[in-house]
Amino acid sequence: MVIGGGLAAAHCVHELRKGGYGKPITIVSDEDVIPYERPPLSKEFLQGKKSVVDFQPFPEEWYAAASVSLRLGVAATRIDTSNKMVGLSDSTSIGYDNLVIATGCRSRLGGRASNMTGWDLPGVHTLRSLADSQALKEQLVDGRQLVIIGAGWIGMEVAASARSAGVQVIVLTPDEVPLAVAMGTEFGSHVARLHIKNGVHCRFGTTVSGIALEPESGLKVMTSSGDVPADLVLLAIGAVPNNELATEAGLEVGTGVVVDAQLRSSDPSVLAIGDIAEAFNTTLGRSLRVEHWDNAIRQGKLAAATILGREESYDWLPYFFTDQFDLGMEYVGDRAADDHVVLRGEPGSGEFIIFWLRKGLITAAMNVNIWDVNDHLRSLIGKSISADRLADTSLDLRSL
Ligand SMILES: Cc1cc2nc3c(=O)[nH]c(=O)nc-3n(C[C@H](O)[C@H](O)[C@H](O)COP(=O)(O)OP(=O)(O)OC[C@H]3O[C@@H](n4cnc5c(N)ncnc54)[C@H](O)[C@@H]3O)c2cc1C
Structure with a gap:
């Protein structure tokens, strides 16, 4: 059973069925629409360039065909971990073997x-x-x-x-x-x-x-x-993570629901994914909570892998993108506010790359209006390359 019907939930149930999970699956969502991606809400949808069917990760027919039951417009109100039951706002309840919390965030008003x-x-x-x-x-x-x-x-x-x-x-x-x-x-x-x-x-x-x-x-x-x-x-x-259900259920909660590198919470039959999860990242060696599209997709799939008994871990670096006017950018890595900044290219030209370095090692990189380089930038994270070489646009990026 999955609480929350957002991006992470959709990818989790999709991966479960793809991996042969044969037990019943239910998604409980307090929204009355099937899972959709949120990035277009501030961009193409708001501009009238896309409608919601353009950004649903899976069409409505898929859920029916995959026997995924959608309880839309219904909120989960209580998790009873002892009896493995979730209470719902329509006064019904659902039992579970595995529970995935994917309740995301809400807008901050405070x-x-x-x-x-x-x-x-x-x-x-x-x-x-x-x-x-x-x-x-x-x-x-x-x-x-x-x-x-x-x-x-x-x-x-x-x-x-x-x-x-x-x-x-x-x-x-x-x-x-x-x-x-x-x-x-x-x-x-x-x-x-x-x-x-x-x-x-x-x-x-x-x-x-x-x-x-x-x-x-x-x-x-x-x-x-x-x-x-x-x-x-x-x-x-x-935004503020919707932690309350997990807190009231007695699960360990920090900035989000605390989970290990396989996304298991302090109760091993309860997992947490996406914006809500404060997860241990094996590459960074610490826990973090990430509010981004790529993370919701990957953690949805990772939770499914854990439930399916595959030994996979949360080991990827944070990634995100934005589009504003004619600017598009992608970021990968884990910068800190006091990291040393190296610019490659001239921001005035509109096309450039920013590297962040700590103790001589690259911690993060961002490509602005330069495309098909983000995978390469990802491969540079953790490497030691001099600031002069990083900034030297006469050197081919891929030779760094
Ligand atoms: C306007 C906007 C623009 C964005 N743009 C970008 C972008 O450009 N790039 C990027 O990387 N990321 C972007 N993001 C972030 C990205 O969309 C999120 O990281 C992603 O949606 C997180 O997925 P999730 O499944 O964890 O949570 P969500 O997508 O938030 O889904 C959680 C769902 O759970 C439901 N829920 C909560 N509590 C309950 C309950 N008790 N019972 C039942 N259901 C419940 C919620 O209503 C919601 O439907 C954007 C987000 C927003 C809002």
């Missing part, structure tokens, strides 16, 4: 904005689900003013999508550049230039105290540098 008033006013959006994206898309009308609170991945991707619909966009962030925490100054500065060039108004060093709805003039966002009027607001200040 954190740095915990004292923010007005986050629940009409016209204030968050973006996590298909329904959220649909609701936001309907409001992205040419000439309207969208204020985005937060300059992380989702905030900046929505900024780019909204501009393509002719929406006026203002991004508010306490940081000095977008994506400052995730990616550091070098890439963040490049993203800032790109957005400003495309008409996004970025207000850096700005904190938000609240949002208000004025009867005559509409929404206004109160900030450290004055009030900002808005037709609609997107709260994009991060």
